Amino acid sequence: MFRNLKWYLMAVMLGIYYITPWIRWDRGPSLPDQAVLLDLANRRFYFFWIEIWPHEFYFVAGLLIMAGLGLFLFTSALGRVWCGYACPQTVWTDLFILVERWIEGDRNARLRLHRQKKMDFRKARLRVTKWAAWFLIGLATGGAWIFYFSDAPTLLHDLVTLQAHPIAYTTMLVLTLTTFFFGGFAREQICIYACPWPRIQAAMMDEDTLTVGYREWRGEPRGKHRKSAESQEMGDCIDCMACVNVCPMGIDIRDGQQLECITCALCIDACDDVMAKIGKPRGLIDYMALSDEANERAGQPPRSVWKHILRPRTIMYTSLWAVVGFALVFALFIRPDIDLTVAPVRNPTFVTLSDGSVRNTYDVRLRNKHGEPRQFELSIKGEPEMRIQLEGTPYASVQVPADTAFLQRVYIVTPKGAPASGAESTPVRIWVEDLNSGERAYKDTTFNGKGN
Incomplete structure (x- = not known):
């Protein structure tokens, strides 16, 4: 379920990113007809029917404040869902892994290819094909980025005919190489070592935050289930390592909350599939609050999801977010022409x-x-x-x-x-x-x- 959700969100977000610069919007003969455009030369920002002038930078500041409050809100309510589903590093890494799977095969096939020491023709062909596909994705990513700052059809023609400004080629090259490296090779290392958010998230989360967790009281002691008296004392976890194998960060969620966890919930899908095969209830690994794990261990029912989401901290973030949003909308409609x-x-x-x-x-x-x-x-x-x-x-x-x-x-x-x-x-x-x-x-x- 969560894997399909990630595929869907990835397709939507990549579609928005790559297609938006090509959307046309008629503003008359004297204005650009690109729907979304950051016109740095004239210091204007166009967003469909909205035009932001330099002296109206408070709109940009307000949007940044709303983005920050939204990040705080979702982290407080649902943990690192931004990291797991919408962060550009996650989205492009998923895309690169998808291309890698299409070219080199499933996880086991890729492991065999990686462990193969001899560089024969097949391995070289697969590697070159994969890297070429990654490079094209990086090139499209860098190209789409610069299209937001100039008229896309005109700039594309200038790029192809080698008439574009050197800054355009330099920006494309830098973004192409960083996308190629970050999505193809660095991957989770960016999240662990380069991104500051894992270290900030602790201030946004508490024991009522819904996050991916392991029901230790139900899964332990873990081990292979056999038809013997000892197996009756075993927990539901059969120690199959499926949750570890699917984790993009390579961690074991059974060891508790960890800085590296991006709350992508792929371990939930893997564990639920295993539980279904062995006839055990789903939810050994699940979205849960840490306070609920303690209550369940004591035999008490978990609290409603809405009671975890609607609590003073999240209500405060939502209220602040709404106030800033309404203020921006009000300012937008009362500004003179x-x-x-x-x-x-x-x-x-x-x-x-x-x-x-x-x-x-x-x-x-x-x-x-x-x-x-x-x-x-x-x-x-x-x-x-x-x-x-x-x-x-x-x-x-x-x-x-x-x-x-x-x-x-x-x-x-x-x-x-x-x-x-x-x-x-x-x-x-x-x-x-x-x-x-x-x-x-x-x-x-x-x-x-x-x-x-």
Whole structure:
């Protein structure tokens, strides 16, 4: 059952990874039509109908917080299910092992081939074929990764015609070789020695966490079952080593909880098959809480699964995860399609003109998030005597190209003798209005006078 679940999840996740860059999404003539794109050159992130601008990085930060809380939640409730089912190292290792099985045969056949000291033609052919398949998987993995950062069809054409940027080839080469090595040779060593999560998980788990465990009270003393009086005193475990043979980490779950265990539950499938063959109840190795093992040993029934999952710690993680998620969704729906930032020019803070009036300079960045050019009009709300001027145009409006952040230098001038010209600072609100739709946005700043 769990092996089939891993196959299904592997197919889904690999499919998402390899296919997503090729999904098209029409955003108009001035925007890329790739559904998911990290446009580093223009500092944009596109996800279907969602477009994240550089000043909206809090969305990315929120998603990272949600990912961390989700990892804490699943680890607290179900142990290292991330490691066992969804970690890229696990997924690609499973894929490499599947290819290895197709080419070299089942576990016993692969062991015989490994122990064969003589490098004959058959062994060389199988090894070269396997390594070539692994290399192609690594190449596809590296290629799929860089397709997320540029238009996939265009970049593929440039790669094939040797016109792509050297960074693209370098990134592909690095990811190809690391995938080839990590999935084909390092495998579980990455989980044990390179990954920090096995050492962090102890803080996330407690005795109510559901994890893979061995019912020692039922399985011991282990040994081969024979038709004798001594066999009546034996436990259900026949010491067949099936659980050890299928473990990708090479550990014996009967020795108790171990850092190397990734909770993949393959040992559960193997043990259940053996129990069915010898006529014993399933569940000698099972998903269980450590507190339940002690209760069962004492003859008490185990607690409900939901009572293990719904406990204060997991409820707290779920609540925090939901709060962050709702906050991001709310922020996504209330953000305007026009926006501006105002940066006062501080050198100098003000200029006294020949007629005695005082002028402040501001760099105003106007953002047009629409798919077509828009005419934006700037105005101010402050002292009645203040007036606004745009550099390079006698008008108070400027056309901003489609889906662009446009930098406009703006001057605010107050006449001689006005209160703002002699004050140290005066609050000013700069408004921008989309003349096509009537949408408005503003930013507050200050006007520096001679009293500064």
